[in-house]
Amino acid sequence: MTKLNVTWAADRAAMAKLAANHVSAALLDGSVTSLALPTGDTPIGMYEELSQRCQRGEISFGDTTLFNLDEYVGMSPDNPRSYHAFMRRHLIDRIDAPEDQVNLLRGDASDADEECRAFDRAIAAAGGIDLAVLGLGANGHIAFNEPGVAWDLDTHVVALDERTRQAHRPNFPDEVSVPSTGVTMGINTLRSARKVLLLCAGESKREAMAALLSGREDPAWPVTSLLGHSDLVIVAEEALMPS
Numbered sequence: 186m187t188k189l190n191v192t193w194a195a196d197r198a199a200m201a202k203l204a205a206n207h208v209s210a211a212l213l214d215g216s217v218t219s220l221a222l223p224t225g226d227t228p229i230g231m232y233e234e235l236s237q238r239c240q241r242g243e244i245s246f247g248d249t250t251l252f253n254l255d256e257y258v259g260m261s262p263d264n265p266r267s268y269h270a271f272m273r274r275h276l277i278d279r280i281d282a283p284e285d286q287v288n289l290l291r292g293d294a295s296d297a298d299e300e301c302r303a304f305d306r307a308i309a310a311a312g313g314i315d316l317a318v319l320g321l322g323a324n325g326h327i328a329f330n331e332p333g334v335a336w337d338l339d340t341h342v343v344a345l346d347e348r349t350r351q352a353h354r355p356n357f358p359d360e361v362s363v364p365s366t367g368v369t370m371g372i373n374t375l376r377s378a379r380k381v382l383l384l385c386a387g388e389s390k391r392e393a394m395a396a397l398l399s400g401r402e403d404p405a406w407p408v409t410s411l412l413g414h415s416d417l418v419i420v421a422e423e424a425l426m427p428s
């Protein structure tokens with residue numbers, strides 16, 4: 186069974202600091218020049234910390250190529266619900282990353298498959314992902330890699346799981362507006378990252394966390410594809426600690 190490196194955080198504020206410390210240290214020691222970054226409620230505190238540290242001149246994203254993990258298909262970057270807008274609002278517009286080093290998947294690309302291939306080319310041009318920061322879906326997804334997805338894929342178009350659509354429902358005015366398709370970095374891309382930082386918070390993640398802590402790979406729980414990664418750090422809320 187895989188021995189997991191889990192740091193338990195007392196609360197979201199502690200989690201934000203621990204996660205920001207991990208990313209900051211990797212930027213400062215020069216081991217990370219390409220970053221994959223998540224959306225969701227979980228990483229917001231980490232982004233706040235990182236933005237403030239960057240504004241105080243303690244860290245810099247000047248030599249770092251940034252990628253987001255995923256996006257809703259059909260959503261334009263200027264839609265405030267887009268992941269594109271989320272990334273700009275919470276991090277990119279607040280740090281010193283040069284615009285030509287920012288790579289955000291476009292949900293409104295006329296050819297979604299070509300958008301995925303172009304994204305993979307940009308990742309390859311950056312030398313792959315040095316650090317992938319990930320959140321966790323209640324159904325065990327990482328990025329938009331839903332239960333049952335093949336683990337050998339790079340960036341691809343995906344049908345969103347019904348559980349994912351329900352989790353996202355509060356962000357949309359009605360049921361029909363909730364996107365049913367996404368584009369996402371694939372599990373192959375994520376597992377190829379040199380370092381992975383997984384952030385787990387929220388009561389709805391208990392079952393997914395238990396699947397991960399079981400230490401057994403299970404295609405029904407995509408997060409378990411990270412088991413066996415040589416540099417996986419998990420920061421999780423203490424509330425999710427098994428009793």
Ligand code: GLP
Binds near residue numbers: 349387
């Ligand atoms: C979305 C994203 C995931 C993210 C997940 C968790 O589904 N596609 O990348 O990890 O939400 O979100 P939260 O942090 O809000 O629980």
